[in-house]
Amino acid sequence: MSSDQHDPDALRVHFGMELRRTRTRADLSQGQLATALGCTPQWICQLEKATKPVSPQTALDLDTYFKTEGWEREDGHFNRIYKTIRRAGRNRVLHASFDSFRMQERRAISVRAVAAQLVPGLLQLEGYAAGVMDQNEPAEIVDARVAGRMERQQIFNREHPPQAIFVLDESVLRRPIGGPKIMADQIDHLVSMARRPNVQILVMPFDRVTPTALAGSSILLSFSKEPDLLYVESGTVSFLTDSRDETFKMGIHFITTVSEALSQNESIEFMSRAREEYL
Incomplete structure (x- = not known):
């Protein structure tokens, strides 16, 4: 075999x-x-x-x-x-770059992510994760992908979990993946995660039409003794790089994005109001 x-x-x-x-x-x-x-x-x-x-x-x-x-x-x-x-x-259903990224993600001491369309995989509940999968795939493939996503989240249960900052475009909260109940539960989970001492979840509202708000999704991983890694995925195309130029530029981009997003408390209030619209 x-x-x-x-x-x-x-x-x-x-x-x-x-x-x-x-x-x-x-x-x-x-x-x-x-x-x-x-x-x-x-x-x-x-x-x-x-x-x-x-x-x-x-x-x-x-x-x-x-x-x-x-x-x-x-x-x-x-x-x-x-x-x-x-x-x-x-x-089999993971991008080759993502498979490498997933292995590195387990070791990261910090995660910085910008999500332009969907709740990041590290923050998804099972119902939401299933809702974003291609339902034309065999059930066993969908189940395996959802299980893999849940396994990734175990990094938050480590003895020393990573410091994590997520910036979510408002569209992430407005797109009704899985229906009202699943979205309400998902936003509850986001709020709960945002209250952890090692996690920040910031919202970029629609009215902040800036270049950083429109630049798309990306993830930066940092390690204690190794160079940062940048992961970008769009549709069927993805890449993982440790290029100093690319990770430096994305680091600056991320700092700018954070500065233009709502604060942590404002974001929690914003997410709570968005949840009420699904009730």
């Missing part, structure tokens, strides 16, 4: 082959296994043929039934394959 370890389709085939091998070694028909698991023989058949996505519960149920090594710790054979499928599915 080494050559296919990053291909979710190949990994699903591998899952199906392992299921068939384990079932036949136990001298079980598809019907007998289906009865034991409380599903249909057709479901087992589809899993073995890799025509159905693998769910985490299915993997856990199979490990529990067959008592695979590590099953009692939720680290059995089938669950390990499922986790590999999930990681591969997430990586």
Whole structure:
């Protein structure tokens, strides 16, 4: 499997082959296994043929039934394959630059971001994250991307979380991703995050028509002993650079953007008023 370890389709085939091998070694028909698991023989058949996505519960149920090594710790054979499928599915839909960026983001001591259209991934709730995904993608790919976004947010739970400053264009609050309830919950989360001692969330209102307000989205990462990194993404194009010229220019741009945005307290009040419009 080494050559296919990053291909979710190949990994699903591998899952199906392992299921068939384990079932036949136990001298079980598809019907007998289906009865034991409380599903249909057709479901087992589809899993073995890799025509159905693998769910985490299915993997856990199979490990529990067959008592695979590590099953009692939720680290059995089938669950390990499922986790590999999930990681591969997430990586396949990420921009190559973003994959590198994500690895660096985990180590950053500060994050500075300007968001021109959407709530930054580090601040998204699951419902909002799902709402911005391409719904034409298979459900398992969407789920993997949302899970990946939630995993990124663990940097705020580190013993020493990064200092973070986010500048949000007002359109981020006005665009009704997922509907009124999801947007109200999302803004509640923004306000809650803005009250953390290591996080600032500033709003750039529509009436401040300045060059910095119209320049688009970007993220700057800083480290204790390494050069800053700049990440920019637009549509299907993205790049990650440690160019001193580029990171310096973006640093100056960010300082100017912060100075033109509302203050922290003004931004919290602004976000709270925006939330009321979704009720």
